[in-house]
Amino acid sequence: MIQLSQEHLQTIRTHAESIYPEECCGIILGYLASEGKIAVEVMPTKNVWNTEVAAEFPGERTTESKKRQYAIAPEIMLKTQKEARDRSLNIIGIFHSHPDHLAIPSECDRLYAWQGYSYIIVSVQKGKAGELQSWSLDDHHQFQAEAIENII
Template identity: 50%
Template structure:
């Protein structure tokens, strides 16, 4: 399992722009059991990439993950064609996609609870927890992208990323919480009139 020290120790040491400074200040709050759930999912589907959704709420720029939605990696020959990828090279071991109907169901559930989809997690089998060029090309702004590196079936590193104004990934801080700790989602964020 990935230790919280390993997660928090992966922040970039060089901060080169104001955009990076503002993004690196964004915090992704994650319960320890959510991280364990994501790690177990990644290890279970190895050597394929796992994927799933992170639902929750925001206060300011910070994000509190309240629920993890494990999804099936829907990547197949048809999706490879849709994404103009080589079906022989781009397999579920190297790519992921989430079925549109799953995204819609997650959006509805989130909306019904007063939450939103805050991001997507996926694994990188036998590769670092760093976004690929394809991850960047397909990413949506404002989403967090949590990547788990799985080597030989074991989760070894977890990092979170978000696109900046120049469509480049910047690291996000991850703060692990234990059950029972106050969450930013517990705060009253109703606009005062």
């Protein structure tokens, strides 16, 4: 389970709508507790997917655009991880949008996901953010739905 505030959820939806028709992305900072992951901050990031980034991934994704792919710059991930550690926090998840698709992980999402993170996907239909779901990897590297609980 991951716990997020209404403000966090609104930040994700607003970022997704502002980037549409491309995929948005961002990082979720927080901590692990006995009741699950608790978000403290949601950080929208730039989607840096391009043909150079695509070339680093196996397969035929080099022609796909930001409308179907996202990437967070490695230097942003590293900087965020260091800043989070300084604040006694962790990166607990990643969020991104699926323009004109369901909030269900793609095969590419699964292949490049990291164990232990929550992956929140928001469906954006015709520019309007809708369904929002969280997913996490199981021991067989398959996504399982993860409950989202609102915190005040």
